[in-house]
Amino acid sequence: MTRIAAAIFAALVAVAGSADSGRRSTERVPLPVIKIEKGEACVAPVEEMRRNHMAMLLHQRDRTLREGIRTTQFSLKNCVECHASRKTGSVLGEEGFCSSCHAYASVKIDCFECHTPTRQTRAAAAPR
Amino acid sequence: MTPERRRFLGWTAAAAAGAALAPGLRLVELALARSPEEAASTLQRWGLLIDIEKCADCDVCVTACHEENGVTGHGRPATDAQWIRKVNLRDRHTGFAQTLPLMCQHCEHPPCVDVCPTGASFKRADGIVLVDKHTCIGCRYCVMACPFGARSFVHEPVSGQKPDVPRGKGTVESCTLCVHRVDRGEIPACVEACNRDGGKAMAFGDLNDRDSAIHRRLRTEPSSQIRADLALNTGVRYQGL
Numbered sequence: 029m030t031r032i033a034a035a036i037f038a039a040l041v042a043v044a045g046s047a048d049s050g051r052r053s054t055e056r057v058p059l060p061v062i063k064i065e066k067g068e069a070c071v072a073p074v075e076e077m078r079r080n081h082m083a084m085l086l087h088q089r090d091r092t093l094r095e096g097i098r099t100t101q102f103s104l105k106n107c108v109e110c111h112a113s114r115k116t117g118s119v120l121g122e123e124g125f126c127s128s129c130h131a132y133a134s135v136k137i138d139c140f141e142c143h144t145p146t147r148q149t150r151a152a153a154a155p156r
Numbered sequence: 157m158t159p160e161r162r163r164f165l166g167w168t169a170a171a172a173a174g175a176a177l178a179p180g181l182r183l184v185e186l187a188l189a190r191s192p193e194e195a196a197s198t199l200q201r202w203g204l205l206i207d208i209e210k211c212a213d214c215d216v217c218v219t220a221c222h223e224e225n226g227v228t229g230h231g232r233p234a235t236d237a238q239w240i241r242k243v244n245l246r247d248r249h250t251g252f253a254q255t256l257p258l259m260c261q262h263c264e265h266p267p268c269v270d271v272c273p274t275g276a277s278f279k280r281a282d283g284i285v286l287v288d289k290h291t292c293i294g295c296r297y298c299v300m301a302c303p304f305g306a307r308s309f310v311h312e313p314v315s316g317q318k319p320d321v322p323r324g325k326g327t328v329e330s331c332t333l334c335v336h337r338v339d340r341g342e343i344p345a346c347v348e349a350c351n352r353d354g355g356k357a358m359a360f361g362d363l364n365d366r367d368s369a370i371h372r373r374l375r376t377e378p379s380s381q382i383r384a385d386l387a388l389n390t391g392v393r394y395q396g397l
Binding site for chain 1 (some may be wrong): 190192193194195196278280281282286288289290313314316317318319320322323324325327335336339
């Protein structure tokens, strides 16, 4: 009897162990790629940017389009200048700064339906 | 009043007028190069004056506009976007032919703004009529309302836009008077191209500024609006029509 109980216990441990190792090897959702190619610091602390970048862009867009105020600090053009990948020159794509994080958070962005996702200054001309 | 005193007063008045004029001229320069933090102001009203007599049989304005704004077609003229086009006029009786560029007329009372259900079609403080594509739902009421046929609908996905000129499928667009250039203190691409490679027929300026060349010409020379009967007070004026 004790032998059967020990065998069941051993089998359970083995199953649990394999399930655990399986979870570790294939993450259900891959973590976003956050590779910042240019610039020392963003326009605001990282925590604030993660929470509020959409609000900054929303206010900036109305000020720029409706009133003609064209400060560059919170402009989408400025975001793309720093955050575009040096390889592809874009913030979209598999390792794109915008798209990979938005895919992780499952939030659809439609900025780039109209706005260009590519950096204008050539990657070679914008090192750092 | 003695003649001497009268003369003295006359000279003083002239000197005062000169002193007043100089800062006025300087203000114009400053106004042209508005700082990025400053909002567009109702003190200005941007407009064009197009002399049809000089308008050559070319399309440099159209090419320059579409190059500047990244307006590319798909080889389908019926649906491709068109911000500016050349219109050929011919008198049926005399055979007299003319050609002119036609684009958004930047009306003071724009019908496209009246009909827009979302407020996407709007007039900026300095008189430039624009589409806020963030709120445009693509209903195309404005396309119907515009008496000049100036607006286009984007039917197909767009890529490779210019950073200053976002364009996308499902929204309406038209001439922006190169608002991104105007905000930098530059003139619209069509005007620049016309004066460089074309017939030097186009002029850009502030219709409210009495010291500007465009104001002086409108004040002293005959000019006309297209569809003046609609009383829209267009910002684009023509000569020789």
